[in-house]
Amino acid sequence: MVDGEASNLVAQMRRGVLPFCVLAMLGDGERYGFELVRALASVDGLVTGEGTIYPLLARLRRQGLVETTWRESDAGPPRRYYRLAPSGRATLAEFTGSWRLFRDSVDGLLQVGEKGGST
């Protein structure tokens, strides 16, 4: 395997799972955009810049996976609140199942590899 291929793959995986992480963060109720972005960006190694989350949120809106409402706020501009749409909830559930299966399978193989390497 070429050097850098693994880190490139990790970057792709990160990009791939990010939409589902957004859906997951809305799983227990609505959040407003700024707060959502800050919370996601504070998770280790998930996003490189807060700004790149906004295009993702726009895409999830267009796909109908999240719904939004505008509310006035005491300080600053009106806030856009996000919540899961029914199809977003279904998508999240489906991904969660697939992800657990995938994670367990890879973890299992990696453990075999580690044992082999250590002896």
Place this chain on the structure above:
Amino acid sequence: MNDDDLVAGYLGRLVQAARQLPPDRRAELIDEIADHIEQARAVSEASGPGLQDLLRRLGEPEAIAAAASDSAGDFAGAFAQPAPAITQPPAGAGPGRRRRLDVAAVMLTLGSVLLAPVSFVLALLGWAVGIVMLLLSPRWPRRAKVLGAVTGTLALPLFGGLLATLAKTWYWHPAGPFGWQTGTGPFISTILVTAAVAAVTLVGARLLRYPLSQPAGPGPATPAGRTATGPAAAAASEPATSARAGR
């Protein structure tokens, strides 16, 4: 360079970097980033090093614009239900169970009348259940619900009465429940029944073409009429299938 210049410079770079985006998406993206900065400044990071840190956390404008134009790596799309929003034609969208319920609602509201010759009570019951399901469904805007409910309600006495009259005429009963119609003869009744069937089929096809969670706007207009008029009489008992086949 003062703080506002710093922000203006950052947003200027974003405008430049986002040139290749469609205008509406570009405007939306710039608005959101500007809002983010404004909100962060309202909280605490108003000036100086705090502001610089805020912009650093946002990331390079070029990277943000690239993320907005990047449609690859969009794995959520692969998992998503067929999107109700942009490209999808109406109808068919939405979870299967909801769709089956809605098809049932339309068929009961508009089609229960076919049971009238057999049992008027059964027809009435089906119609009532259909109306309730129709009104409770999230699929239709209020206007469409009223259209469906009114059509179903008008169809019930008219169509049901006419069918009953036809049946009685057939068996040479002098006066059915709508005695005046036997006088004008089965011919008129047949025409009226055909017209009622056509109207009911048109409305049914139109209702079934509403996509799920459609934004409040004008319903899909022309195609419903086109698919329904021709085989109206034949399709009367199955408005649902005619609409689905026409999709």
